[in-house]
Amino acid sequence: MKITALRATPVRIPRPTAFVSSLGTHAATENAVIEIETDAGLTGIGESSSIWDRMGPGCADDINGLLAGLLIGRDATRIRELTDLMDAHLDRAQPAKAGIEMALWDLLGKSVGAPVFQLLGGAVRDKVELSRSLSMGTVEQVVEQAERLVGEGYLTLKMKVGRDPTSDHENLEALRSRFPDLKLRVDANMGWRNPKEAVRHIHDLEAFNIELVEQPLHGSDLEGMRFVREHVGVPIMADESVWTPSDAMACVRAGAADVFNVYVAEAGGIGPASRIFGIADAARLTCIIGSMPEFGIGTSAQAHLAFAMPNIGYGSDVNGFVYHQDDIVDHDLRIEDGHLLPPTSPGLGVRLDADRLARYRMD
Numbered sequence: 001m002k003i004t005a006l007r008a009t010p011v012r013i014p015r016p017t018a019f020v021s022s023l024g025t026h027a028a029t030e031n032a033v034i035e036i037e038t039d040a041g042l043t044g045i046g047e048s049s050s051i052w053d054r055m056g057p058g059c060a061d062d063i064n065g066l067l068a069g070l071l072i073g074r075d076a077t078r079i080r081e082l083t084d085l086m087d088a089h090l091d092r093a094q095p096a097k098a099g100i101e102m103a104l105w106d107l108l109g110k111s112v113g114a115p116v117f118q119l120l121g122g123a124v125r126d127k128v129e130l131s132r133s134l135s136m137g138t139v140e141q142v143v144e145q146a147e148r149l150v151g152e153g154y155l156t157l158k159m160k161v162g163r164d165p166t167s168d169h170e171n172l173e174a175l176r177s178r179f180p181d182l183k184l185r186v187d188a189n190m191g192w193r194n195p196k197e198a199v200r201h202i203h204d205l206e207a208f209n210i211e212l213v214e215q216p217l218h219g220s221d222l223e224g225m226r227f228v229r230e231h232v233g234v235p236i237m238a239d240e241s242v243w244t245p246s247d248a249m250a251c252v253r254a255g256a257a258d259v260f261n262v263y264v265a266e267a268g269g270i271g272p273a274s275r276i277f278g279i280a281d282a283a284r285l286t287c288i289i290g291s292m293p294e295f296g297i298g299t300s301a302q303a304h305l306a307f308a309m310p311n312i313g314y315g316s317d318v319n320g321f322v323y324h325q326d327d328i329v330d331h332d333l334r335i336e337d338g339h340l341l342p343p344t345s346p347g348l349g350v351r352l353d354a355d356r357l358a359r360y361r362m363d
Contacts, residue, residue, distance in 0.1 A: 001076045001111060005037040008048065008063035008099065010056040010362040013295065013324045020136040022162035022191035023051065030056040031295060033328055033357060034099040036061060038076050041111050045329065045350050046103030047297035049265040049320075050095040057362060062096040071100070077111070079104045083271060094243055094268040096360065101269025102301040109202065111345035116301075116348055120308035122276060127339040128306045131156040131185070131288070131315035131320075142171045143178055151336035156183040156211070157314035162191020165201055176208040183315065187214035189238055195224040195231075202232045212259060212314065215239040225256035237261050239290060244268060246274040252283045259313065261290040264301045277309045286313025293320030296331040300348040303333060307342050328356045 011030050018027040034046035048059035070089055071082060086097045109116045117123055132149045134142055134157055146157055161168040192198040198216040212235050217224045221242030229236040238257035242248050243266040251257050260280050267273035280287050289302050302318045318340050322326055329350040334341045343349040
């Protein structure tokens with residue numbers, strides 16, 4: 001099955017309301033949709049997702065300007081070979097490469113009539129517990145968000161922290177008072193400046209029985225992450241510190257985290273993300289799956305990974321599509337009582353909607 005065409009289209013879809021974290025305010029998501037055509041008459045669909053500076057348009061530039069010419073004419077079923085080839089010609093740029101890689105898995109699944117999770121070894125669970133993130137805001141706004149999500153069946157919520165310690169404390173105090181049995185975690189998004197500051201703020205928040213603290217320091221500060229981990233009781237989860245399998249190995253060696261937050265986009269695809277799970281498993285660590293958030297394509301890729309990886313230890317963010325007011329695909333993802341059910345269609349289980357792609361495209 002040879003690749004005959006490969007293209008990326010940058011897409012911008014608004015969110016129902018702007019989402020606020022220590023990384024800034026996001027009123028819309030800009031990702032890129034990848035289409036890979038083959039001489040077998042099959043088309044694979046992928047998505048490049050990134051909240052960082054280049055976002056969808058930058059990913060599309062990498063794909064259309066370099067990677068497409070590199071891959072056209074090659075065998076689409078040799079996924080690991082093509083992944084290594086992309087890595088050899090383009091350093092980092094993982095979200096761009098991930099979009100292509102997941103489209104290759106989509107093609108492979110369609111060609112054999114099987115969902116991708118079956119190609120990864122088969123399902124190890126019947127449903128995936130989900131987490132939802134709360135946008136920063138006033139106590140009233142945060143509690144209102146939580147009321148709605150708990151009413152939808154979510155058992156785990158993530159509070160964004162790291163900007164204003166007083167606000168963080170007040171919001172968590174209100175949440176814990178209103179929901180004494182809810183699983184609450186916090187995500188600093190690298191918002192604390194140094195290890196001692198992080199430890200001081202975490203000690204203040206531990207009174208609210210938080211489940212995890214995600215990325216307290218800058219992603220490169222593994223020594224600082226280890227210091228924080230050694231001086232607090234709550235588990236520390238690495239996010240921006242763990243993009244690639246190599247990053248995961250560095251985190252293990254440094255003793256920097258108790259949990260890995262694994263992203264298909266940041267890892268460079270489904271295959272590299274599964275290798276991070278393997279490294280964590282060997283180190284006796286658990287993982288969750290994180291979200292940018294993605295549209296339906298990227299969320300579907302996460303879903304297949306989530307059903308095939310054994311060492312998921314907490315609720316995961318495999319629900320990026322719900323953060324947007326629309327999508328550019330139809331998919332078979334279903335959420336019931338705060339849990340994701342298994343995809344059922346061959347490949348990723350997504351069907352591109354040409355009209356909506358045209359409506360939201362950026363170029």
